[in-house]
Structures are given as C-alpha cells and as structure tokens.
Amino acid sequence: MRGGTVAVVGGSIAGCAFATAVAQAGAGEVVVLERTRGRLEDRGVGLCIHNDRAVELAASGALPGGIAAHRLDRRRWVVRDRATEGGRVIWEQPFPFHSYHWGLLWRGLRESVPGSVVYRQGETVAGVTGSGAGAAGAEVRLADGSVERYDLVIGADGYRSVVRAAVCPESRPHYAGYVCWRGNFDAARLAELDGGVDPVPDAVTTVCFPGGTCVIYRIPGPEGPRVNWVLYAPPPQDGQLRFDDPTSFPPGGLTPGLAAHLSGLLDREFPAYWGRALALTDPADTFVQPIYDLESAPTAAGRLLLAGDAASVVRPHNTSGAAKALQDATAFAEGWRRCDSFEELVLGYEDARGPAGRELVALARRLGRAQVEQTPPWAEMDGRGMAAWWQGQLAGAPGIGGRAMTP
Template structure:
C-alpha cells in the first residue's frame, strides 16, 4: 500500500513494539506508540519460550532481533513424586526445540530496535478508540483527542480497542490460576548437584489437579530459574468468576497469607522434595499469582481499527505461543500492508491471516489446560507410552505447541 499514513499503536509492550516497527518497515509516514505505564517495563522478570522454527521465521521478517539474549532448551521431562528419588521419577521425556527468554530483556531488545522515527509516549492512558469516518479517533485520559489513519490495539487482555472492535468479547476465567516466580539459578544448583542436569530441559512436575513447568532463562545479572505452577486457588480466596468484574493479576509480593500458605502446602504435599525446595527459594517480591483466562474474537479488524497480541486473542499459557503469536501478528500486519492497495485491503489481508490462527490457538490451549489442570490423569500410574498417547490426544491433530508456522497459505503471503 502506497501513500504512507499515520498509525497509533495502543500499548507499548512486546506486541506494541513489534507492530510499531512493522508499520515503519511497511512504509507508514507517522507511527506513535501510546503506553499507559510510566514505570520500567523491563523490570518484569517473567520467563517465556519461543519455538526454534518460529524464532527463525520471525528473525527472517525482522520481528525478532537475533541479539536478544536467549537460553537453548532441547527436551521436556515429565516428573512425578516418588519417595525413592528426591528429584522425582521421570515418566516421559520428549524433544523440546525452544529458546527461553526473560520478558524484560526481550522487551528491551524490541524497544531498542525500534526505528528512531517512532514516537514512544509513556504515561499516555487511552480511554477509548472509535471509528470516525475514514479515521481512527483516539481519546486520552488527559481529555485530548488524536486522529490517525489506523489504530492498532496492542493493549493486552483488557484492551480498550477491543471494546469497539468486538464489544461482546470478554476474557473468560478458566477456573484456575498460575503461581509464577523466578530465582537465581545458582541457588537451585547449590541445593543438590546430584539432582541437576536439567540446564537444557523444561521439567514439568505433575500432580493431581495441576502441573508446574520449571526452566532456565537468561537474566539481567546472570541465569535464573523460571517456574509456572497451575492449580485451582483455595476455595473462596479469590473472586474471579464474576462476569461483571474485570480480570485481575496479583502483583509480585502481594499474594496474601492464604494464597502463600496454600502454595507452601501444595509444594510439601505433591512435589518431589528437590523441586519443592527449588521453588521455595523464590523471594516474595519475585512471586505472584496470575488468573488464567482465555478469549477469542469473531474478528480482528473493524474499519480503521485492528487488534494484535492478547488484544485479539487471549491464549492460556500451556501452548507456549504468546510471545511468538504477538510477533507473528506484527509480521502478518507488515505483509498485509505491503500487499494491499487500500486500508480496506490491509484489514482484509490481516484478518484472513491471523483471525483463524488465533482461534485455533485458543482451542488448543483449552484442551491442554483441561488435560494438565482441570482433568489431570493418574500421572503416577502412567508409563512412557501412556503419557505419549495422552499427549497426542490433547494435541488433537496439531503438530505440536509453540504456535503455527507462517508458511504461505491460500492468497496470503508472508514475505
């Protein structure tokens, strides 16, 4: 599409940075990022993984800079508690061709790689985005109104832009939460060197009613251990199933005594001693609770408005595809822009490429969540063949987790 144009990107985290850079590469005349947070986004210490094939594709499009620190993973071990082994008994090991990232370092790399022409404005809270003829009207908390040729909603699962594009679509609580944390990898290594040997592995600790993944990530000051534990919260401790309430995350260091006691009891009762000890090393300020939601939208565009990342679809983390999907959305946006002759053509091309893909990811992650948390099997009674068969059943024909390939399909072209 020729003629440039002005683009407002609502949200300045991973998806927002990727969309802003993609818009510049595609030929936008003006790109503005509006990020409501004034704090340091790079301080977010979460871990995430990107499939090696997705990373290669994203590097080729320019969406994932190669210099961002990453830790190589090659296998995934499924472990159950066994009194004979402090590290538990491995019931299955599968290939896991991923690299892990530190959220803050990934964001910093994307932010630093953003073209200088992008105006990145922090502390700009957007209260509404509406269609206004052939323009997108952005209303700010300050009372100011700005108009652009296109507004991209990259503002997460509470998206302001989605309220206009898909007003009936709201995140739905899955019935469980994840406790998340990270710690200095040296502390885990010092606990019991004989239980180590998992530098290149994701370990999934399996227990009735939940599971927990543990893996290494790069950190600002050296390697860290990242963990994500999925289970139902104590009855009555949280109010998350009220459709009138907004989704809520409980920040690090603010778990509350009931949630902290519940987590400690779960580790003592269900985890192999080594892994319970590893998670127990996590400092309160590095531990928080994230309710699990999912959401699919009937469309990702409406006139001069477009949705990307979690604003378009909220996928449960079991699929290990969140960051890759956000970057793929941005790459598809760039490709649709280059191949379109009008704003309408851009919207149509983007919807065809990313609408069905997002909905498929939501469906797969729901199946994985039910199998790994809501309706867990008798893990301790299963052998390698049982677990592999169970895993394939959950995939439901999907080739694996980590997101889909961006190979050309139909009339779509990912250049």
Template structure:
C-alpha cells in the same frame, strides 16, 4: 489483554477466567547447593512435576548475576471469597497475598516430591507472583479503521507458549495485507482472513492443553513413556507451527 480498543471493535468482549492460576517464581541457582542431592537434577535438565489437578515445569535461565532457576506451576488457587478473579488481574512480584502464599505452601507439601517442594520453597516472596489464567476469542479483529493484534485480538492461555510468536505473525499478516491491498477495506479483509481463524485455533488448543494439564489431569503415574508421548500428541491434535502459522525466513 486489557485493551480498550477491543470494545470499539467487539463491544462486550472481555477475557474469561479459566478457573485456575499460574504461580511463577525464580531464584539464584546457587541456592541449590543447600539442597544437597546434586545428582537429582542435572544442570541441563528441564523437569515437569505432575500431580492431580496440575503440573509444574522447572528449568534454568540466564540472569543478570548468573544462572537462575525458573518455575511455572498451574493449579486451582485456594477457594475463598477474598480472591476476586472474575476481572482480568494479576498479583505481581511483591504483591502476593498471605492466602495465596499459604495455598502454594500447602500444595507443595501435599502434592510434590520432597526435593521439588524444597526447591520451589527457595523462591523469595519478592520473586513469586500469581497470574490468573484468562482466555478470549473475538468474533472479528477489525472494524472501521481499527485493527486488533496480539493479546487484544485473542487472549490465549500460556500453555501454548505462543504469545510473542502470535503478535509477530499478526504484524507480518498486516504487512502482507498492506503490500497487496488496493484499499483500506481490502487490507482489513485480508488481515481478518489471515488471522481470525488462527487466533481461534490457538485459543482452542490452549483450552485443550489446560484441560489436560490442570482441569482433567490423567493418572500420570500409570503412564509409561510411550503412553505419555501418545497422550501428549493426542492433546496437540496435530497443531501446526507455534502461533498459528509457519513464518518463512526472510530471503
């Protein structure tokens, strides 16, 4: 998403800050034993904690030394002149500022049920990081003998969980265009036709999901299961396969 080649294809195109960040962290699942209430969170559960102005998903993942708990939390960061988020950046593990750490602690105390606030607080600072959310759509993905793929072509907010699939599909589209084209110009035209619109649709979907889950959250507590499912399907708007297209298995 910091591509220097992109400036040669679409001068002046750069990611724009969405107005909120993603806090992320993970910790050794054995620390859960100290929380008590073992029945609150079954071992096979993926849980979403919803609150005004954000949401957080918590789930278990494999780790090098056993199971770990991973969480992803979207919310607006502390408002301060000390945080410069107008240029693509991130705060990697071990580089979390005191201001961001305090902001996360305040958010957990204010908005989270006590069990889930204590759970996230088990994450050590060295395993906590912040990813400001950016997005970008380019007017074109090719120019001259240059071609953009992956996050260089379109920066999509993480709500879609489509980044890896999008990059693979870009590569597959390039391979298809290569095998069918009689010239470089034909190849680039076919690639642009295949992936230009798909990239813009992914950006639009992620913006819609970001508005729904962070920027303009509904009254979560007022929705029953059926209402929540209908609301979610409305946000998806009939979006097709992840990454913008279905990928048929190889014969």
C-alpha cells in the same frame, strides 16, 4: 502503500513489534501510546519461542538478533516418588525452544523501534472509534479528554484492550477455572540444595500432581541465569482470590494466606527436591493470577485492528504468546506492502490472523483440560501412555508453540 498515520495503543512486546513493522513498511507517522510511566522491563517472568518460529521471525525482522536466550532441548515429566528426591521420570519428549526473560526481550524489541516512531509513555487511552464500515479514519480519546485522529489504530493493549471494546464489545476474557502461580530465582541458588539431583540446564521439568502441573526451566536474566517456574492448580477456596482480574496479585503482593497455600501445595504434591527449589523464590518474585482465555471475532473492523493478547488471550500451556504477537506484526507488514488501501489491509489482516488466533485458543483449552482440569492418573502412566495422551491434546495440530505462517 506509502504514508498514512498510525497509532499503536500499547507499547509492550506486540506494540513495539507493530511500531517497527509499520514504520519500516512505509507509514508516514507512527505513534505508540503506552499507559505505563515506569520501565516495562521490570517484568521478570520467562517465556519461550519455538526454534522454528524464531528462525521464521528473525528472517522477517520481527525478532531482532542479539537478544539473550537460553536453549532448551527436551521436556521431562516427573511425579512424586518417595524413593527419588527429584521425582520419577514418566516421559521425556523433545522440546525445541529457546527461553527468554520478558524484560530482556522487550528491551531488544524497544531498542529496534525506528527513531522516527514517537513512543509516548503515560498516555492512557480511554476509548477509540472507527470500526464502522467505510470509516475514513479513527479517533483516539485520551484520559485527559483530548482526541487524536489517525488513518489506522492498532490495539496492542492486552486482555483489557479498549480497542477490542470498539471492534467486538461482546468478546471478554473467560475464567478457565484454575490459577497460575509464577516465580523465578537466581539459578546459582540451586547449589544450596542437596539430594544429588542434576537439574539439566537444557531440559524443561514438568512436575505432575493430581489436579495440576508445574513447568520449570531456565531463562537468561539481567544479572545471570534464572530458574523460571509456572504452576497450574485449582484456586484456594478461602475467597482470597477474585476472578475479574488476571493480575490480581502481582509480584510482591502475595498475602500470608496465599503464601501458606503455595507452601502447602509444594510440601504435599512435589518431589522433595523441586519443592525445596521453588521455595527458594523470593516473595517479591512470586505472584498468582487466574487463567483466562478469549477469542475475538472479528479481530479487525473499519480502521481498527487487534494484535497479540488484545486479539486472543491464550492459556500459557501453548507456549505461543510472544511468537503469535510477532507473527501478527509480520503479517501486518507483509499486508501493508501488498495492499493498495487501508480497507484492503484490514480485511487481509483479519483473514490471515483471525483464524490463527482462534486455533491457538482452542488448542490451549485442550491442553488446560488435560493438564489441570482432568489430569490422568500420573503415577500409572508410562512413555507410551503419555505419548498417546499428548497426541489426544494436539488433536491433529503439529505441536505447541504456534504454527508456521502461511504466505
């Protein structure tokens, strides 16, 4: 197809990827509507992309070159052991990923958006229409009451997607029953710690404890390498958290009670070295969020379609969120070049990406059950037992990080 007008609701990773894909595929006009007025690159959290997915996405143009990344090769699972500062390693597995700083990845994607795309910040979308069969276009209603019309609207507006509310209003995020604590700190601060532990820059360390796990790895940062960590555990039982908002306590928003809960968890459950390491995190770089998942069926209807987290919210255990968003954009661009009408494009996108998103949600639920909700007796596990436990979670899937795209 050539020409046509497209609105992308949301301008973060998925939104930038789709804006680039649509413009390069031949759309006549592309507009990005991003509600945030400030700099999105201030989100200082880490993420990973599987090496095979990165090669695939670089070849398609969805992952621009030159974005800072840190190579990771292996994953070490450790348990608390009073005789060992860094904990006892119960298993080591290959981990062929590269880690990224969210803000640096977003910046690279944003800079790659063609100049023909109109990127409007401070634009809150209040609602959209255009999901009915045979719809000739879509309307976007902005918060100021104005209405804009497009041939197609792409929802890249995350778990609270207003576009999803029009495509499948019955699909809502479901609380998984546990929370995720996140933080990051300057990797140079590891030199402040003693204990004779080598944190191994190319390794992911997973600390295992009853009822949870914590994943620790390096990421690039705007001013040098950082240590990023993600800790999954049951929530505090004192009512400090509510479970209707996955970003209840953003960076710098921890209450004294939540900070004390985290400190106690590190003291009780972590190997001494790793407890001290995570304690290096500045409160301004620490936050906690309830874990949710969501699957949308369908992911497209009429002249509306969903991308990234708007289509499926996958628990982070699967390490697939960014790759999935970029794959969505790649599939959409391929469909645009192949299809002769918007109707054909939307149906083809649903056939290609709907099942992929639902498969990722199902795998992440299995990972969450095994690594948080129903943890094994970690201290009794050995390499053989861990390998069998891991394969049980995969249940036939080739691994985490997402699957290769099919043509």
